[in-house]
Amino acid sequence: MEFDDLIRHIRAALPEAVAEEHPEAFSPWIRVERGQLPELARLLRDDPSLDFAQLMCLSGVHVPAAGDAPETLWSVIHLFSPRHHHKLGLKVVLDAADPVCPSVAELWPTADWHERESYDLLGIRYLGHPDLRRILCPDDWEGHPLRKDYQAPATYNGMPLD
Amino acid sequence: MNLPIERHEGGNIILTSAEWLVNEAIARSLWPMTFGLACCAIEMMAAGAGRFDLARFGSEVFRPTPRQADCMIVAGTVTMKMASRVKLLYEQMPEPKFVISMGSCANCGGPYWQHGYHVLKGVDRIIPVDVYIPGCPPRPEALLEGMELLRDIIRGKKPRQGAEARSA
Numbered sequence: 508m509e510f511d512d513l514i515r516h517i518r519a520a521l522p523e524a525v526a527e528e529h530p531e532a533f534s535p536w537i538r539v540e541r542g543q544l545p546e547l548a549r550l551l552r553d554d555p556s557l558d559f560a561q562l563m564c565l566s567g568v569h570v571p572a573a574g575d576a577p578e579t580l581w582s583v584i585h586l587f588s589p590r591h592h593h594k595l596g597l598k599v600v601l602d603a604a605d606p607v608c609p610s611v612a613e614l615w616p617t618a619d620w621h622e623r624e625s626y627d628l629l630g631i632r633y634l635g636h637p638d639l640r641r642i643l644c645p646d647d648w649e650g651h652p653l654r655k656d657y658q659a660p661a662t663y664n665g666m667p668l669d
Numbered sequence: 670m671n672l673p674i675e676r677h678e679g680g681n682i683i684l685t686s687a688e689w690l691v692n693e694a695i696a697r698s699l700w701p702m703t704f705g706l707a708c709c710a711i712e713m714m715a716a717g718a719g720r721f722d723l724a725r726f727g728s729e730v731f732r733p734t735p736r737q738a739d740c741m742i743v744a745g746t747v748t749m750k751m752a753s754r755v756k757l758l759y760e761q762m763p764e765p766k767f768v769i770s771m772g773s774c775a776n777c778g779g780p781y782w783q784h785g786y787h788v789l790k791g792v793d794r795i796i797p798v799d800v801y802i803p804g805c806p807p808r809p810e811a812l813l814e815g816m817e818l819l820r821d822i823i824r825g826k827k828p829r830q831g832a833e834a835r836s837a
């Protein structure tokens with residue numbers, strides 16, 4: 508299915524799900540309100556004509572405040588259907604003061620570690636994740652290193668970091 | 670080779686100094702610890718394999734436990750998460766013990782020297798290093814030369830820069 512057909516198909520099933528569409532992008536994507544994500548994700552995976560069986564990547568983005576635009580954190584999902592050979596990007600834009608996103612780890616087990624990485628490095632909390640711990644940094648690390656305003660500590664457990 | 674050995678007359682007895690004998694034994698059977706941290710470990714594995722063959726110098730027995738190892742080859746990037754483990758492993762090794770810092774990351778943080786929030790800027794900040802091998806990564810020949818230098822240090826031909834020099 509082409510991107511336009513995908514959007515039409517999704518809108519027919521879930522009219523509220525697509526908040527924004529970006530067909531012009533190199534990898535076309537849609538913005539999803541976080542409340543809509545669980546239902547949409549289930550549709551994308553289970554609808555036979557969509558059949559997004561594979562989660563290629565789940566990542567995060569930190570966007571600092573610029574002008575009127577507030578500081579946000581994005582959770583970005585890239586899906587692929589091996590059967591139909593079509594792709595779709597999903598972006599959930601979260602308020603930096605309340606970076607909570609529904610987990611899709613139950614639908615795509617791949618997302619388990621990816622969501623942990625996104626939590627570890629950016630501090631996005633995934634609601635419903637089976638085991639939301641840090642995955643790369645040590646358990647007692649402080650802060651989320653890929654945030655743009657992150658300040659590296661001077662020492663870690665008595666070892667210099669400068 | 671001019672060895673400090675004296676043959677005793679009239680029997681199968683040789684005389685030498687205990688220091689020389691012990692040092693020579695250590696130098697000719699340096700057992701490294703089996704662990705690699707990054708791409709330098711690939712070169713270390715190549716050094717252990719047939720083409721370069723560490724076994725020629727008595728170092729083919731990579732030990733999977735620190736308690737049987739003489740020499741720690743820090744081959745790769747030391748992250749802060751790994752640093753405390755490296756220190757623990759070093760402390761578990763029996764004396765006499767030696768450390769080779771292999772490659773730019775272990776020497777000084779390498780490409781992560783400025784913006785690597787999670788990388789230790791040189792393994793010598795947590796454990797004493799005897800030999801530094803430059804390179805990113807160093808070729809197996811460089812590791813062989815580094816181990817040869819370590820053997821010279823053990824034989825007393827070169828001053829030790831690690832533990833003893835630090836405590837002095």
